[in-house]
Amino acid sequence: MESHPFIACTRGQIYAVPPPKLKSPAAGVPPELKYSEFKLIRKQLNALKNKCVKQEDGNEKGKKKMSYSTFEVLSGHAWRCLAKSRDLPDDQLSTLYIAVDGRRRLIPPLPMGYFGNAVFMTATTASYRDLKSRPLTDVVAKINASLSRMDDEYLRSAVDYLELNSDVDRYEGRGSRFNSPDCGIVSWWQIPVYDTDFGWGPPAYVSGGGRQAEGKIVFLPAPEKDGSC
Template sequence: MMINVKQTTMVKPAGETPRRALWLSNIDVVVPSTHTVSVYFYRPTLTTGSSKNFFDPNILKQALSKVLVPFYPIAGRLSRDHNGRIEIDCNAEGVLLVEAETISVIDDLGDFEPTPELRKLIPAVDYSSGIHSYPLLLLQVTYFKCGGVSLGVGMQHHVADGFSGLRFINIWSDIARTGLDVALIPVPFIERTPFRAREKPKPSFQHIKFQQPPLKIDDQNTCTTASIFKLSPNYINRLKAKFKEEYDSHNKIRYTMFEMLTGHVWKCACKARALADDQKTILYIPVDVRSRMQPNLPPSYFGNGIFGTSPIAYAGHILSNPTWYAATLVHYAIERIDDDYVRSAIDFLELQPDIPAIAPGRNAFRSPNLVIVSWVRLPIYDADFGWGRPIYMGPGGIGNDGHAYILPSPTNDGSLMLAIALRSQVMEAFEKLFYEI
């Protein structure tokens, strides 16, 4: 797919914004220092297809400049304080918006697998000149030959997690669609102080997430492939039935769909990867802690409110037990994420001389490990800029082995999708196991 860039604009806030350094919490600092990428796709409808202003870039830019006033940190740049700690320099330098076109049609992208082709729809970031040199938000509007449009988004992870990033995008779309006065939107809670460490840090739990992950020493092949698997309502019902069939009568847990599906994916991955029985495997699960803190974070909190939990087990135990065994590990790992646990982790990080140095790296999730992120409860299909809701929204790329996303269906029919990257020689076996219920 060839992309032709037509215009590049640095969009700045429409009004005056505070000039300040924004302190970032330990949860903000420990996340990967990269941009989280996603892509929206839109098609003209019967009411918008003949409109000459379908995804008019001027409408998008005007609305973007307005929403950057209350969400002013996004228009800044990363910097470091006198101790070398990452912070946001709220300097209103702006966000990047690229207008591009392609002779390809949306149907050329099939089921929107997060492949390198999809990555072309998001502006590339040059990290070589230091953290102060690049925008915190990069956007690309690509016009397809068929009349469809994609919106590629790259949000710097130190600035916001998925929930906060989507809130920004959705408010931007509301302003573009309705002309909503920015003064009428709930003011975002910018300060990160709810996640400040205690005056005397006292970690009280073991936080294995920050320990060296298990490695599969004999696996040298690093070539990965990404696929999307569709989970129909019938598939989901069969998975639930399997749990009931295998269920231990002494087990009183009421598993969520996420726990059942994640346990199934973990077990299938262990088997497809042919892990030895004595091989340890860890599963990383991001958990939204906004409602788990005491007091709860404000609904308008803007930043990172996600903390990972990490069940660990021997592959032999995962494989020799029914699927509910893996789901139980997931259940209890999520259940223990409460205010005490998160504050213990924040205090643990506070005592580290170099927080980014102990953060799980991009290879932490490769075989024998996994990271599974759920976007099922996120409002990923609410970004209507005035020309209709997206026909699809998902990750803009999964380049690393062991990364997976659970996505809701764009048709709201109760089905789900699993986007996952695995070693090329593992994917075929995984697909067969995944659908064998």
């Protein structure tokens, strides 16, 4: 039987929905980009997770308590911090884009030696008012819901969407690289970058590369290999 592409009602939204527009008088002025690095030790990461646990415990009775991963909690914290650092109005919308590895989410999963691109993007949107005023656990819950829907059906639907809309150039740069209210997160946390050895020993320092973009965040493991980042 011939397989036909299908698009579920909410599928392909990352490609079909335009990013929020910047509500700022300086929207046409190229910003001065600043690059910063922050180290979070395991104790600080655990403190963020415990903060979410306490906020979940304080929710109204009858509401299902959620358990969030360290990545989800750190992503929520980073998104909130970015919103607080920007001088933008409360009604400004911000979309958080997260790169998701689809290798283990597809059914059957792709083989360990698969060398192709299996990265999908998920997106969730919130106002700056909510990012700055709502509890951390509320923001993390939105991220958790966004990642949870990235199942086999969703990913295959995204592929079908791209097959039916073959003009891939229009998907490049979903959000603006500059003067953007958005945030993009890539996690290399689980990649053993400090185990790499090309004959000179392990690297002394590893950092994110690639093109410059406002709001781009990369999570990297610490050289101590103790769960810090």
